[in-house]
Amino acid sequence: MSADIAATRRYFVPRPSPYPALMSFSIMLLAIGLGLAVNGYPAGRWFTGIGLLSILFALVRWIGNVIAESQGGFYHHWEDRSFRLGMIWFIISEVVLFATLFGVLFYEREVSLPWLASLDAHFTPWPHFAGAWPSAGPAGKSFSTVNPWGIPAINTLLLVSSGATVTRAHYWLRRDHRAALVFWLGLTIALGAIFLVLQAHEFYEAYTELGLTLGSGVYGATFFALTGLHGFHVTVGVVMLSALLVRIFRGHFDARHHFAFEAVSWYWHFVDVVWLLLFVFVYWL
Amino acid sequence: MSSAITDFGHHDAHGEPRGLLRWLTTTNHKDIGILYMLFGLTMFLLGGFFAELIRGQLIHPANHLLTPELYNQVITLHGLVMVFGALMPVTAGFANYLVPLMIGAPDMALPRLNNWGFWLLPPAAIVLVLPFVLKLIGIGNGPVDTGWTMYAPLSVQGGPGVDFAIFAIFLLGASSLMASINIVVTIFNLRAPGMTLMQMPLFVWSWLMTSFLLIAVFPALIAGSAMLLADRHFGTHFFSAAGGGDPVLWEHLFWFFGHPEVYILLFPTAGIMSHILPTFARKPVFGYRAQVYSYWAIAALSVVVWAHHMFTSGMPVAGQLYFMYSTMLISVPLGVLFFCWMGTIWQGALSFETPMLFALGYIVLFGIGGLTGLVLADAVADQQYHNSFFLVAHFHYALFGGPIMGVIAGVYYWLPKMTGRMYSERLGKWHFWLTMIGFNITFMSQFFLGVAGMPRRIPDYALQFAPLNMVSSLGAFLLGASQLLLVYNIARAAAGYGKPATNEVWDGAQGLEFTLPSPPPHHTFEEQPVVT
Numbered sequence: 001m002s003a004d005i006a007a008t009r010r011y012f013v014p015r016p017s018p019y020p021a022l023m024s025f026s027i028m029l030l031a032i033g034l035g036l037a038v039n040g041y042p043a044g045r046w047f048t049g050i051g052l053l054s055i056l057f058a059l060v061r062w063i064g065n066v067i068a069e070s071q072g073g074f075y076h077h078w079e080d081r082s083f084r085l086g087m088i089w090f091i092i093s094e095v096v097l098f099a100t101l102f103g104v105l106f107y108e109r110e111v112s113l114p115w116l117a118s119l120d121a122h123f124t125p126w127p128h129f130a131g132a133w134p135s136a137g138p139a140g141k142s143f144s145t146v147n148p149w150g151i152p153a154i155n156t157l158l159l160v161s162s163g164a165t166v167t168r169a170h171y172w173l174r175r176d177h178r179a180a181l182v183f184w185l186g187l188t189i190a191l192g193a194i195f196l197v198l199q200a201h202e203f204y205e206a207y208t209e210l211g212l213t214l215g216s217g218v219y220g221a222t223f224f225a226l227t228g229l230h231g232f233h234v235t236v237g238v239v240m241l242s243a244l245l246v247r248i249f250r251g252h253f254d255a256r257h258h259f260a261f262e263a264v265s266w267y268w269h270f271v272d273v274v275w276l277l278l279f280v281f282v283y284w285l
Numbered sequence: 286m287s288s289a290i291t292d293f294g295h296h297d298a299h300g301e302p303r304g305l306l307r308w309l310t311t312t313n314h315k316d317i318g319i320l321y322m323l324f325g326l327t328m329f330l331l332g333g334f335f336a337e338l339i340r341g342q343l344i345h346p347a348n349h350l351l352t353p354e355l356y357n358q359v360i361t362l363h364g365l366v367m368v369f370g371a372l373m374p375v376t377a378g379f380a381n382y383l384v385p386l387m388i389g390a391p392d393m394a395l396p397r398l399n400n401w402g403f404w405l406l407p408p409a410a411i412v413l414v415l416p417f418v419l420k421l422i423g424i425g426n427g428p429v430d431t432g433w434t435m436y437a438p439l440s441v442q443g444g445p446g447v448d449f450a451i452f453a454i455f456l457l458g459a460s461s462l463m464a465s466i467n468i469v470v471t472i473f474n475l476r477a478p479g480m481t482l483m484q485m486p487l488f489v490w491s492w493l494m495t496s497f498l499l500i501a502v503f504p505a506l507i508a509g510s511a512m513l514l515a516d517r518h519f520g521t522h523f524f525s526a527a528g529g530g531d532p533v534l535w536e537h538l539f540w541f542f543g544h545p546e547v548y549i550l551l552f553p554t555a556g557i558m559s560h561i562l563p564t565f566a567r568k569p570v571f572g573y574r575a576q577v578y579s580y581w582a583i584a585a586l587s588v589v590v591w592a593h594h595m596f597t598s599g600m601p602v603a604g605q606l607y608f609m610y611s612t613m614l615i616s617v618p619l620g621v622l623f624f625c626w627m628g629t630i631w632q633g634a635l636s637f638e639t640p641m642l643f644a645l646g647y648i649v650l651f652g653i654g655g656l657t658g659l660v661l662a663d664a665v666a667d668q669q670y671h672n673s674f675f676l677v678a679h680f681h682y683a684l685f686g687g688p689i690m691g692v693i694a695g696v697y698y699w700l701p702k703m704t705g706r707m708y709s710e711r712l713g714k715w716h717f718w719l720t721m722i723g724f725n726i727t728f729m730s731q732f733f734l735g736v737a738g739m740p741r742r743i744p745d746y747a748l749q750f751a752p753l754n755m756v757s758s759l760g761a762f763l764l765g766a767s768q769l770l771l772v773y774n775i776a777r778a779a780a781g782y783g784k785p786a787t788n789e790v791w792d793g794a795q796g797l798e799f800t801l802p803s804p805p806p807h808h809t810f811e812e813q814p815v816v817t
Binding site for chain 2: 014036081101113116225
């Protein structure tokens with residue numbers, strides 16, 4: 001192919017940065033620490049602690065650099081498009097992560113439990129196992145499930161409303177109406193925080209009153225895997241929304257340049273949709 | 286605006302950091318590409334060392350070179366190190382170095398993320414082999430010893446080595462996902478003006494598909510590994526029938542990742558083929574569109590055929606039939622690729638420099654790997670061949686004969702571009718022929734061992750298998766030793782010895798990377814070329 005040089009546009013390539021590599025080696029410490037800790041070696045706690053602290057340090061400095069570059073006017077339309085595409089593909093990888101766990105849920109319900117229940121009674125240690133969902137498995141202790149129309153229904157309302165409020169906040173951001181922006185964003189954070197408190201209460205009740213634990217067979221394991229991973233995502237979302245609020249108080253963003261806000265709101269909507277699927281397939285059906 | 290770039294981070298405002306710090310902090314795609322490739326080469330040598338240990342143990346029956354425990358650890362690490370440590374990083378290194386040059390981009394789209402993606406790899410490798418060291422101070426029983434597939438329930442019961450392998454997989458997964466996202470964004474957003482998707486060089490296309498696959502399947506392995514960790518330590522029953530779970534579920538999760546992984550390793554080298562063959566056949570690439578569509582077809586099929594690795598796990602007949610036919614269907618687009626490679630060299634004015642030799646070796650060896658794969662894809666035949674050395678021989682033809690031959694071809698093809706120096710053609714040819722002879726001696730004999738019934742993954746065997754095992758081991762020593770020629774050729778060029786390379790390197794080589802000096806300057810295409 002023929003090519004001639006066009007002096008058109010310049011892409012911002014950041015200077016060398018120590019934080020990504022620092023982050024990597026901190027994560028290594030964390031991994032080694034956890035590997036030791038889960039096997040009962042107390043030294044693991046030190047590695048884990050130092051790893052977590054240095055991850056936090058690297059993360060804050062790295063994001064600080066990005067914010068400074070953003071405020072310094074180094075990002076234009078071209079760079080902005082890279083960030084958008086990057087966030088979209090990150091969320092796609094998260095979709096696969098949750099899809100895998102939903103796949104696990106359906107596999108347990110439709111394949112592994114019916115198969116365990118259909119074994120020849122002469123050749124199975126559990127001839128009376130019926131395999132009905134929800135199940136703690138043939139050797140598991142019985143438990144009760146969480147009533148979907150209690151806390152889970154309230155949580156659904158909270159998260160769906162928070163999706164609406166964050167969109168409202170974006171609406172006012174695009175009109176540069178700071179007071180309304182702060183109000184709606186603050187409301188979103190509050191809804192997310194209440195969700196987390198209720199979710200924690202639900203987990204506490206599951207353990208203390210319902211007998212539903214991580215050890216409650218496939219149902220307990222999958223229940224806590226899905227809702228726990230989702231809860232972790234909500235926590236990350238609330239932290240990121242709060243960081244946005246701090247940046248807004250400092251006068252960051254304007255009606256046209258606010259990629260960080262949009263990225264977090266995409267993430268928040270994604271977490272919202274995952275919850276709806278959780279409510280239907282984990283709590284309700 | 287470039288004049289106004291202010292200084293962020295801890296370094297000298299007037300110059301780039303030097304020495305180790307330069308490599309730790311770099312945001313330059315060429316630096317990071319070189320890091321990836323050097324890391325891949327190091328892991329290739331480590332994985333090769335493990336392979337030689339395996340063949341050393343199997344050289345004659347009742348051998349005591351390795352204890353059975355150590356043997357299991359070595360075969361597991363050989364697999365993990367070669368797949369995750371050698372092949373994936375080295376192809377990612379090619380992508381980092383070459384994709385921006387091929388599409389006329391100033392760098393990768395997300396340079397700091399690029400740095401992070403690479404620097405997660407050495408920690409992952411350390412975490413994986415650390416249990417060797419921990420064992421010395423009385424912690425655990427050494428590294429993971431379950432086979433690289435880490436099947437439950439063995440992996441649920443294994444020692445702390447399994448946990449370290451799980452954490453290594455988390456790090457590797459994060460690294461692969463970030464690299465993939467970066468490559469997709471770079472290809473979509475940073476192409477030179479005028480370069481449409483269907484004008485991209487095929488190596489760029491091949492890495493776009495690789496990235497799609499990584500994003501589509503690696504999260505499944507991460508989720509599965511987290512479940513395995515929970516089963517081991519947090520009382521869950523995902524893979525235990527007592528709690529209603531199923532050990533076969535692990536196999537599904539692993540192979541949902543593991544089968545596309547084969548194409549993740551293969552695609553980049555299939556792309557490399559379509560650069561090397563036209564250059565040395567002095568003809569344009571044959572069937573560009575057909576190759577792109579084949580990539581798509583292979584990628585789409587690869588995520589729906591995983592359970593052909595599990596024909597002997599007790600699947601219902603309907604499942605076996607489905608996975609058999611869908612697997613065989615992949616040979617259609619793969620056959621199209623082979624046809625296009627043949628079409629490219631057909632009636633060309635061929636010359637046989639080292640990259641071309643390795644490319645032709647790739648077609649032959651990977652062809653054998655593919656055809657023996659058809660035998661294993663037959664659900665009935667697989668009952669006989671599964672878990673035998675036939676399978677070992679098959680996937681070494683598919684993974685060494687394919688990706689590793691392709692990577693070596695790419696190394697010889699672009700090494701003069703990257704270092705500015707030609708390698709020694711004489712040693713390159715020696716490297717090729719010794720590799721070809723050593724490889725076929727090693728693995729052809731394993732086909733016969735497998736058909737005769739020798740099971741894989743055991744440190745000892747019946748006397749009847751002794752002669753062919755001796756042959757295979759001697760072939761493996763030759764194969765391993767001849768790779769030192771590759772190391773020497775790379776080191777020689779990198780140290781600045783050898784004939785200087787021209788910009789074009791090869792007569793008639795196509796692509797934007799060959800419009801640049803050899804080696805290219807630190808920053809390239811800060812002003813983008815317009816492609817017409």
